[in-house]
Amino acid sequence: MKKIIIASLLYFGLAHAQVAGTPYILQSVPSGNYVLDAVSQTPSIAVSVRKLSKNYTGYCIQVRRSNDGATRDIGFDANGNLDTATLLSFIGANDGYVRIWYDQSGNGKNLTQITSIYQPKIVMAGTLVTSNGQPFIAFYAVPSSTVYNHMDVSGASIAVNAQVIVVNKFGSITGSDGFLLGDYTYFYWHSRPSTNLFHSSFTSSSVYNGTLYINGVATSPSVAPFHTSLKTISLAPQIPNTGTEWNVIGRDRTSHHTSNGGGYSEIISFPVSITTNEREQIEFNQKNYFNL
Incomplete structure (x- = not known):
């Protein structure tokens, strides 16, 4: 009997990992292969609407329910997808806003927004927000207004x-705006809204002269379009530590806010270069998962 009890405790300890701060909620340790498992380098930040690594045992997002302001951490299902069943059950017929998008890199670089009016949406009137059939974090505000999502x-x-890989899109309504990545001080990732992903005059030289792939196809940053359908944007800046800084998504300084239904599905950035094969594997995986 003692052996059985010990074996059961060992199994429970190996099969589950308790998340700090949630004493009564256990997150299952994932099984199977995930997109970052075969990559040799650890990213600086990795956020997604799906699980990215077998080593990650935390949550995906923290959401706020519109009717009463209640919040809840939402994890993943057994297949590593966002646990939409729990999400929709919690939100009900209301709107669901993203308060925290948890970093899966282990570096604690969560994307956060504690101010309600600035939070992007994941559920609208009880319906999951999607793009290409997968969950999507939508930035729905009006351009250049004082109320915008970031x-x-x-x-x-x-x-x-050194290598940035982003799955996103910009709003399709006339007048949409947004940068791929933003900053409160700099405009290193400056776009030319409605025409070009990068601005020839304002984008930093490291970004503008970097190596770019869109859905796995080599593209010059000088002709990359301001995309209004979901794409995987993979850019290796020319100089990783010069003119590549970012600290916010959905806004840049006091203008150029991602708006009108634009938003994000996944963001991964590495501080050092990854191999061509690793980049291609990530892009291929993203194209399949997000139906690109």
């Missing part, structure tokens, strides 16, 4: 970016 990087800025 999420800040916890702690210090992401100052060194």
Whole structure:
């Protein structure tokens, strides 16, 4: 009997990991392979609407319910997808806003927004917000208004970016705006809204002269379009620690806010270079998962 009890306790300890701050909620240790498992380098930040690494045992997002302001951490299902069943059950017929988008890199670089009017949406009137059939964090505000959606990087800025891979889109309504990544001080990732992903005059030289792939296809940053359908944007800046800094998504300084239904599904940034094969594997995985 003693052996059985010990074996059961060992199994329980190996099969589950308790998340700090949630004494009564257990997150299952994931099984299977995830997109970052075969990558040799650890990212500076990795946020997504799905699980990215078998080593990550935390939550995906923290959401706020519109009718009463209650919040809840939402994890993943057994397949590593966002636990939409729990999410929709909690939100009910209301709107669901993203308060925290948890960093899966282990570096604690969560994307956060504690001010309600600035929070992006994940559920609208009880219906999951999606893009290409997968959950999507939507920035729905009107351009250049005083009320816009954005999420800040916890702690210090992401100052060194050797390889950035982002799954996002900009709003399709006339007058939409937004930068791929933003900053409260700089405009290193400056776009030319409605025409170009990067601005020839204002984008930093490190970004503008970087190596860019869109959905896995090599593209010059000088001709990359301001995309209004979901894409995987993979950019290796020319100089990783010069002119690549960012600390917010959804806004840049006091204008150029992502708006009119634009938003994000996944953001991964590495502080050092990854191999061509690793980049291609990530892009291929993203194209399949997000139906690009």
